[in-house]
Amino acid sequence: MRVRRKSTSGVSTMATDYDIIVVGGGIAGSALAANMAQEGARTLVLEREERFRDRIRGEYVFPWGMAEAQSLGIVGALEAAGAHSVPSFEIVGMGPPRDLSQTTMQGVPSYGFYHPAAQEALVEHAETAGAEVNRGARVTSVLPGDEPAVRLRNGGDEATLRARLVVGADGRSSLCRKALGKEETHIHDGRLLAGVLLDNVKLEDEHMALVGLIPGTGAMTLVFPQGGGRARSYIADRGTSEDRLQGPGAFDRFVQIAASCGISPNIFENAEIAGPLGTFAADDSWVDHPYADGVALIGDAAGISDPTWGQGLSVGWRDVRVLRDQLCNSDDWDAAGHAYADVHDEYFGRIITAESWQQQMFLDSGPEADERRARALPLLAEDPTRGPDILFSGPDLPVNEEVRRRFFGEDQLEPA
Ligand SMILES: Cc1cc2nc3c(=O)[nH]c(=O)nc-3n(C[C@H](O)[C@H](O)[C@H](O)COP(=O)(O)OP(=O)(O)OC[C@H]3O[C@@H](n4cnc5c(N)ncnc54)[C@H](O)[C@@H]3O)c2cc1C
Known part of the structure; x- marks a missing residue:
């Protein structure tokens, strides 16, 4: 062209x-x-x-995004700048890690x-x-x-x-x-996302992204390795502006919330803060x-x-x-x-739409959300194909009422 x-x-x-x-x-x-x-x-x-500086953002790319990067011819430049492959993805306590190179439509890892x-x-x-x-x-x-x-x-x-x-x-x-x-x-639904870059993070596998969440609490912790002991970690939570984690003094609280989401505090034991710690509206x-x-x-x-x-x-x-x-x-x-x-x-x-489904399934609280999870999560554990894979495999997958009902297990409900 x-x-x-x-x-x-x-x-x-x-x-x-x-x-x-x-x-x-x-x-x-x-x-x-x-x-x-x-x-x-x-x-x-x-x-x-x-000169570019750490703005606490944009460092973990899902497989469909890496496929886009390939089509733009920029993967070499990213790798030369230290991009690190992260083929595994684990939600702690929700089954074995997923191998993204094998299980996504694009067959490539995250980075x-x-x-x-x-x-x-x-x-x-x-x-x-x-x-x-x-x-x-x-x-x-x-x-x-x-x-x-x-x-x-x-x-x-x-x-x-x-x-x-x-x-x-x-x-x-x-x-x-x-x-x-x-x-x-x-x-704007009042959720916040706090993030910080860390060195000396003790990860068992530097090629695995970790997610910790207790469904229904609204809190979620993400750990995205960048290689050489470095990782970007985020906490998603509900909160008001007073709850914003801001500055290095907030790191102990950050680790406490991460632990409450199921992420072992050991991984942060010797961690050193390598950039600003700040909070954004999600x-x-x-x-x-x-x-x-x-x-x-x-x-x-x-x-x-x-x-x-x-x-x-x-x-x-x-x-x-x-x-x-x-x-x-x-x-x-x-x-x-x-x-x-x-x-x-x-x-x-x-x-x-796909993001709002994930939020309803994993983060929302209240009786309706609990009922949804009680129905859908066991079905999902039995058959992971019930989960729409849009966030990993991209928006070319169908997003429609049938997919939503299957994700939420509504296809198993008795007709009214
Ligand atoms: C807390 C947080 C975590 C995130 N984590 C992830 C993640 O893990 N994965 C992911 O995929 N996405 C993530 N994102 C989103 C991701 O960071 C953004 O979608 C991405 O950086 C957007 O890229 P962009 O090029 O559109 O904008 P930007 O990266 O913001 O670039 C815009 C550029 O324009 C320049 N600019 C702005 N105004 C002017 C002007 N008037 N004149 C000249 N230059 C100007 C800026 O200096 C900047 O360099 C995160 C975002 C946040 C806030």
Whole structure:
């Protein structure tokens, strides 16, 4: 595939400064920039950070996300930045560990990596592929239109640049999302996610992700190894802002909650805190149809799915692949943007639904949730294929009423 340009009608591409301006050099923006530059597009990445830092996020990629990464040609760059394969997945006390390379649709393991190193590697990869990268450049406004533009500031310099397409890959507080002026959907149910990076974690198997949870308590602990004794650990819990675990002083409480979820405190015995300890709202938020007037949104800018379920990186790379393919298959980039947005809504919607099922099954409390679990969990233990595998194998699996009823064991209920 090569990028096609309109020569006779429509947008005059040569009047623009670039084919694509990507706002944000995160994992989604850099992957898109690398791919589009490889296809011959004049590509600019604007990234406000001179140096990436630990933002407590985005380091465990499920198998379907790694398959997306493969299709984008970025696995080599991630491995060179220390990405570590994590083929096993164990929910403590709920049966033997699962071998993801054998049991997912893609037949590949999960991976863990240090997010700032991966971001750095992908920006470099984009540059090597031919994209121009402007670090320290903060986009201050986005102007949708036939020839969309961005205004930016870098140090004392200001500029306005035009492109055939502006791609908003500027993360959770996306300016590009706001510029589109679309209505946002926000789901906030008061759950929190606290995370910290640790060294000297004593894991029996550094290639196994651990999950500890006591269904119905609302609390869950996740341990994602990155190799060499390093792991990222998270605690998902219900809570108010006073319950936020914040700063190194909160680590003892972190270990206590982990233990209450069934994670042995021994693994944290000699652990050293290797980054900030902070807490985030475990919310979903998105806009429908993340394209309008020459501006496409990808990654978190398009849709944030509750980070408890670790789908953000995978969805971001799916966005990149779908948008790339639409842009490379058409010289009408407005139509390509709309086609991307249509497809995005379908798979993003399936992810949100699949996450809500997991939450209802494992985290929700109350009599209705207890009754659901009493019916469904024994059936699931007997026949794991009752569990929809969307979070591991991706949103191409069916997500419908029949799948939901089977997961919740409602297909075994006597007709009323
Ligand atoms: C606590 C937590 C844990 C998570 N854990 C996981 C996990 O285990 N697995 C998983 O798959 N996902 C996880 N996620 C989600 C994942 O981190 C995100 O989905 C992913 O990082 C989104 O990538 P992105 O490229 O869209 O945005 P980002 O990674 O946020 O990148 C956006 C980039 O844009 C830049 N930028 C922003 N505004 C501007 C501007 N105005 N001008 C120029 N540059 C700008 C930023 O500096 C940044 O580099 C987690 C999220 C959280 C909050």
